[in-house]
Amino acid sequence: MIAHHREQLPQILDCLIAAGEQERAVELAIDLGHILARHTKSWDFHELDDDAPSPEEDEANAARNLLPADYAAIAHAARALRSNAAEIDPLPPPAAALLAATPGRRPDVRRLRIKQHAVLRAKVVPDINTTLAEAEITWEDAHRCAEAITAAIALGLNTIVEDALDHMFADVVAPALKAVGDPLEAPLPTGLLELAKAEGSPVRKALVALLSAKPHPGHVPTLMSLAHDQWSASYRRYEEEDHFPIAHEAIEALAALPSLPDDDLERLDTLAIETTDPKLRNDVFGLLVTHGGRAMQERLVDRACSPGLPAVQRAAAHALVLKSDSLDAAVVAEIEAATVATRMPSVAASLVLITAYRGQSEFVIELARYLAARPKRRVLVLLAIWLTREERPEVAEKLEALLPKGHAAIAWLRSGPATIADDELVKDLGDPAVCQEVLSWLNPKEEKT
Secondary structure (H helix, E strand, O other), rough: HHHHHHHHHHHHHHHHHHHOOOHHHHHHHHHHHHHHHHHOOOOOOOOOOOOOOOOOHHHHHHHHOOOHHHHHHHHHHHHHHHOOOOOOOOHHHHHHHHHHHOOOOOOHHHHHHHHHHHHHHHHHHHHHHHHOOOOOEEEEEHHHHHHHHHHHOOOOHHHHHHHHHOOHHHHHHHHHHHHHHHOOOOOOOOOHHHHOOOOOHHHHHHHHHHHHHOHHHHHHHHHHHOOOOOOOOOOOOOOOOOOEEEEEEHHHHOOOOOOOOHHHHHHHHHHHHOOOOHHHHHHHHHHHHHHHHHHHHHHHHHHHHHOHHHHHHHHHHHHHOOOHHOHHHHHHHOOOOOHHOOOHHHHHHHHHHHHHOOOOHHHHHHHHHHOOOOOOOOOOOOOHHHHOOOOOEEEEEHOOOOOOOOHHHHHHHHHOOOOOHHHHHEEEEEEEEHHHHHHHHHHHOOOOO
16 A cells, blocks of 8 residues: 555545544554554665665655644654664654553554653553553563563552562563562562572562662571572583583672571582582682681682692682682692692692792791702792782792892892793793693783773
């Protein structure tokens, strides 16, 4: 009709309105907006102007120009609607009044009314209710329901928002959960905490965000459940490592609490060993260092030093370094020089760093002397020098004397280290793998752009 009889559009609208079918007239304007949004292009590869409107678009624009101003404005708004824009411009008052007076029995009309909620206000309440209540399991309905709950939240329709916590679509429940939970004091009510069992990941993400913002011991059981959540934003492929963002945020929320029950600490320890997400393992071990006390810290030292999965050993050692401020002094004092001299490079380096940072001066010197006497491991002394040279320069001076006099690595350390060194600088101080591990700590980190 647009291509061949568009001049009849005004007459058709008049007839529909006269017959009491104003909603159908508005729907025709919306249909026209949808056609305009398609931007149909002619696939003529000889056409030089790619931005030129297609014949179909010209015809649709010509048809819109024939509409009364209010209907033309509705067509324009519907054009933006077709692109699924988060927000669309408010209709001018006359067009808004026309849309407000139009029933929302037809889905497209109802959707446009909801998207104009900032203008129509309470008049869209029936549209929101109908959209949420009559939804079917389709992507289109899911999108419309998400728009409906957004409008309900913006209009402060608390009853509708609370009822939406039981909706079939996660993209409805999640924003409803945030809207309901944000103003509440901790602990959150049981009904909200139960949403940790929701199938839709957006709901669990919304819940863990709420719990992170409202730390409370009463949330621990829910956070423990979420800490085991294995939802991931992408499929694992090509040897990529797993990443479980909900679990990460749950661990951060647990770490923000002053203490955790022993049973939960044990469960987290098991999680760290079994998880396939390396960063999650690191975060859990870090939490165990800060919240597990001496017994758990000793367990992590033993785990780092005992035979087992190398990834678990490295993660335990790394956590002890990163959280070394929380280590019990007795745990530091129990580190043995013979252990440092015989463990894998990453673990050995971590133990040296812990000792140099937290150990008594004589203890640090004794460890360094033991390592300096072993050609394959004396490069580890550089780490002890690095950590003591500012806070305990007298210790650093004694440590430097344990290495070959005038060694270039010592001058490099005194410079900052300000430049990136390679194995050539330290190759005479130890095995290549140990040297590489030491340099990974000492070399200045390149800034990410």
